[in-house]
Amino acid sequence: MGVVTVWGVVTAVFLALHAVPGGPASVILQGGAGGGEVNPAAVAALEKELGLDRPLFVQYVTYLGDLLTGDLGDSIKYSAPVSEIIAAPFGNTAILVVIAIVIGCLVGISFGVLSGNWPGSVLDRVLSGLLSVAVSTPGFVIAIFLSLFIGMRLGWFPSLGYQPPEDGFGPFLYHAFLPSLALSFGFLALVGRVTRTSILSVRREDWVRTARGMGLSRSRVFRRHVFRNAINPVVTVSGLQLGGLLGATVLVEQVFNWPGVGSTLLNAINGRDYPLVQGIVIVFAVVFILTNLLVDLMYRFLDPRVEG
Amino acid sequence: MKSTVRSLWSRSTPGLAVTTCAMFLVLCFIFIYPLVTSVNPLTQDIENAFAPIGTPGHVLGTDNLGRDTLARLVLGLRTEILVCAAGTLLAAVVGTLVGILAAYFRGLSDLLMMRAVDIVLAFPNLVFAMLIVALYGAGDLTVVAVCAMAFFPNFARLTYGEVLSLRRALYVESAELFGGTRLQVIRGPLLRGVGPLVLAQAFLTLAFAVGLESGLSFLGLGITPPSPSLGLMIATGQQYFMQSPWQLLIPSIVLVVLLVALGYVADWVRDLLDPRGVTRVRRGARTGFAQRRNGMSFGQGAGA
Amino acid sequence: SAEGGSTDGRGTEASQTLKIGFSAEPPGFKTGVDQGSANKQLITLVRRGLLSYGPDGKVVPALASKYEVSDNNLTYTFTLRPDLKFSDGDPLTAEDVKRTFEYLAVPGNGAADQTSFANIASIGTPDETTVVLTLKKPQTALPKVIASPLSAIVPENAVDANGAPIGAGPFMVSEYRKGVSYKLKADPNYYDAGSVKLKEIEMTFMPDAQTRVKALVSGQVQFIDYVPAADYKTLENAKGVKLDTSHGLYGALQFNLTKGPLAVPKVRQAIAYALDLKAQNQAGTLGYGTANGGLPIPVDSEYYDEKQANHFAQDVGKAKSLLAEAGYPNGGFSLKLLTNSQYFGFTERAQVVKSDLEKIGITVELETGDYANQIAKGNSGSYDLMIGGPPAAISDPSALTGAFIGGPTFVRSAGINQDLYAQLLDKGAQTPDGPERKAIYQKIGDIYLQDVPFVTFGMGTAAYAYTDALKGFEMLSGPTVYSSLYSMATVQLSD
């Protein structure tokens, strides 16, 4: 099934990209702002060299064939294998996403637990309010504000930029913090809200009463019978949210000038680097499908009722 | 539908009533203000660029081309809401149709349609949007199309799951038994059954759509200038942040408030439609709803 | 250590590592192809031609220590410096010059100055350090062409479309992180290595303008290029930061002359009268550019004609009557205005055009997208109006040729009547500087004012900003502005 989805994604991207006005050759030859005139002869020569003069169908079949052998093709702009080019940006983005998930889970779950355990209290209202604001604020708005205020005004963290992890993991993380935080907001809020709802509904379940009826302490009832049961939907929802997180990186990376896959993708689309765009989108799709699978497996692992 | 609305109204809280009224007033303001004001949001007055807040004639100041920020905000909001609502509506109609048909007829149509949904879901929204924009050029209609295509899977998934369980519900089975044709069953109990959920989802999606549109506009791929949109105003405001921070703050605050309000209404609609509230139902239905609810509503979108 | 990046360059013992926030990732090292400002700037650092530009924009010797021109202006004899070497240590000889120039002359190789090199009839290399160019017809601007970074001499293994990052410039590429940065270090083989003070240059790609400004202000980089006009104020007021602005390339409203009302010269004149160039200058450059119409010739050039430049001073009444004469009383038609949202100034200018034209009854609909979209649509002529600008790589009136003559491309208005200009432009290019040459260009200007194949807005603006610890940077102006990094060969970071 996953294969079919990937195939569909590949086909959709391929067709969409090739239908987009503007080809890679003229972009490469022109090179962006301040660039000069493009010689049509040179464009034709470059297109021939890149194989873009062949019929679309032939290009498609060739691409699919290469894909089957695990070859994502060569980037037009960098004239190097796509897999090589996207490795580093994906790594950088993965770091942001992982940190965002860690922050999101830790903070989101704590918020959700606190407000779910004392529904209607002042604490609950404050936290729920914060969560609704966070869930509603677009990532790039948060990114702009974090960068301008925490980064520039207060100077606590670098307002932008990137240090390669080879130059020390500390500085790398130091630079990654604000973008991750910006990325984590929406996710955090979602986790918080799902946790809250889930805890609220589990608290009403009969087995919680059974546990109380056994004379267990409040904290034990919470840990073993409320929290443990409430966490399943949180896992599901956060897993499914990974796609959204990946999408959100595009804007956040733009604001923080983080050399991740989002900015690579943006540049690749602007530069009409077909194989690169295709490669990135395929990896996105595969990641999405794999996470779904993982969530399924997790769910089975976490909930014995789901048939294995 | 009428009963849904009625029961919703009867169970509203004061906070909610205030929000709803406020939203309604703001909506009225947005649509009436352009009719009564003489300030044209597109009129440029370069000499007067970056007028600060409180400048006579420009309550909220002016932007880089000396255009009135308040007028642009109002027009921007209106465009934003109209465009996103149109996109959401389209997404809701297409998604609901796909979800119902796939779940009701199963078989091949199920396989094809839900696969298509999976494919769209496998693209992050923004990537998807960027491709479509690159394809058709930026503009209002493109934004509508982007919202429709990016968000129809949310509706499809939601209605799909719901119809899968609804079609096993006794009252739907009886509708078939009592001689309902498939079309009648779809138009009748199935559509009525998913209606409230779709409604709740629509509010949420509207919020997502506004978020997506402003993100696109921020990248210059959304609504075409000079007609303003919140995202465009934020993007421009960011450029001139050092000179005139309010030009960034004002549209950002408005955007966040709009999204929070939409989310609030969506939550409210969803909570009130929880059958636990409406009637005392059996436990089976209850767990069913809980599962559905976790599957619903979020999709992608938050944070995008 | 590199931590934070905020303290470097301002310590007591200046480290001579310059961190640059660079506006784009240079597309590559294709020989002779104009691949945009970022690329030109990188080439300026890494490669060298026979000549280069001095601080005031004048042509100065580089790899060639001197050159001589024959009396008929048809033979140029260059004398190379002794013992030149490429950064990889290979010797640079007259053969390399010949090979490079011959490559640049082939149309399919896409060189920006292809026509100039195609004008070379033969290249003689009597010895390793002498190059003799024999031209088919005189070309007054040839030294300027040769001083352009795009005419830099490249070694044999780099003379192709995928050119290797090797040259004979003051710096050499030491590391390239795709999508992230270039690291350059001083090239010991450079002919004037002794006067190069910077040890290292780190160019981090920051496509977003705000990002570059933020990075400079917060001290993460010490030099940024392509500063958006929006941030001039900020940077002028920022402490420890210096802003250099000058005029950049020309901006223009291009027409598609092949169809509809725009095929009628009167309509184009009407539009020219309708436009408020001051507002244009304000919107597109925040007033840092110039507001002059006429031929796109820099204001400080001896060929600049004040009267022609002000010919189309905004006059809505005249515009309306011209429209009526052309058979479009009160306008009444609508036009598609192609622009892009990727670069600063384009949509801003477009919005002003729209509001100006609507005053004379012409409806304008903006079409935006990314730059690739504009190039594609511009190349194929699928637009009515377009925010663009004539191409120019050198500060010489002969650069005007590019604005009028050549195949269909987005930098020229579609369907321009080239016959009107071809002969005069050719003559201008061959005539040596002087009153005769000036008269020719004046005549071209008069034709232009009647024909109006595009409306010149005026000069754009360009700016660099850097820490004031950087001494010796000299910004060039006009078409050569993106060769400004030539002076990096001598700059120095003080404390």
Added chain:
Amino acid sequence: MNARDDILLTVEDLDIEVSGKSIVEGASFSVAKGEVVAIVGESGAGKSMTAMAIPHLLPPGATRRGSIRFDGDELLEVSDAGMRRYRGAEIACVYQEPMTALNPLHTVGDFLTEAIRSHATGARGGQRRPQELLDLVGLGGYDDLLRRYPHQLSGGQRQRIMAAGAVAWEPKLLIADEPTTALDVTTQRNLLAMFRELVEREKMSMIFVTHDMGVVADIADSVVVMRNGKVVETGDVYSIFARPAHEYTRSLLSAARALHTSEADAASPAAAGAPEKPATPAGTGAVDPPVLEVRDLVVEYRRTGLRRRRTEESRRAAVRDANLTVARGETLGIVGESGSGKSTIARSILGLTPATSGSVSIAGVDMVGLRGRDRRRALSRLGVVFQDPTSSLDPSLPLWRVVTEPLWRSGKVRDARELRRRAEELLVDVDLDPAWIVRRRHELSGGQRQRVAIARAISHRPDVLIADEPTSALDVTVQVKVLDLLARLQREHGFACIFISHDLYVVSTISDRVLVMKDGQVVETGPTDEVIHNPENEYTRTLLGAIPVPDPVVQRGRRELAGAQ
């Protein structure tokens, strides 16, 4: 009742409010050591609330007033934290819903271990090992039980596990809140036996909440009758059954007995209001040609979808070689324990579940292979009432649309005014106020909903009415009324009827013939009297014996008899 010093628990003037609403008012009763007290009453009477008030396990927002004295301590004065000492150790509970009262993520072993460790060791001697507890509730025989999850257990097993957890600390009082209501009769009988045994062996007192007078008769020493949040009568079980003082108690008893009138040994007094069996028009149905005929029906459930693996269970036939016929005006009862395939037969007659093989013909028309309009026309001869009245009614339609659904769906009547008129008639038919046609599902009680479902089923004058457990979800009193109604309507309209129930006595009150099912197979069929009085099949006999008779004397007599056998 009992001597004073024997008293374990006294509840006096107990008021319970939930968010300002009074739920229980002035309830008083007491429980002696070793005594089993049953709390009975209709649904919503406040039975569970009263019981749960004792260990203070009420829903959030509930407040208690009055006095609850347990073993000399005033529980109302003990803080919530302090109650921990009592819960589990002194007062233990078994709850109504076996499915949801156990944490689905914990194995049986986890559950029992937690129950055992719930209190500090040494406080009292009594902890036992999990296996011991299982032996105690009669589950000692399974070796892997401790590693199973609740969903891998049957309902009866789950209740036993709960009981095992409850007795881990040898509590003095066991509160069982309708522990058998959701289970079928045979399982119920076994569980009741287990509880009796536990109480005797552990010398516990027990409060047993139920609404089934038969169960009361079986297990209780004394009875507390509740109605609308008030205790209307308390007393010794024998005296209550023999001389009910309060009118409500009387009606409760008579309703219960009404369902047992056809019991062979009519030891219980025949009660008024028993539904009259409809007179079959032509004597026996055998003379008339059958309206509905089912031949060699086999139904297998196959899991659909590509991902599902075919399991052993999924291929088991839910119905094997079933044959049945119903004639005009005749009622065929189908009984059997849960999962025996009763509903499956009904569903495949209705075409909702496809038959694997065999044939179904309605009025001579073979349904197999019928499609589209023909099929809809054939189906329009059927009417159906489902077990669950709630889910069978469209929540968003007004009643006049609901009850006339078969009419407008089949296109017989289109005019809205005419539909409303018919709807009013139909509501009158089922003893509902005709003005209610504008109401919606959620504005009705369970019994009223079931009436609406019946009205709908007969709106288009079907030839056959299929009623799948139409009364199982209802209170006894309501149950009797609905059965009455069905009988009357059948007299008036003359339709044939298939009546499905798991309760043999309910079936016997209304059926001409009975069909007994077990594990998908028909084990016995015959005229009602014969099956009830002379059951041929062993299983039928077990079924009959498992149903508690609402009379303590008879019921205990039967039990002893069964025990002696």
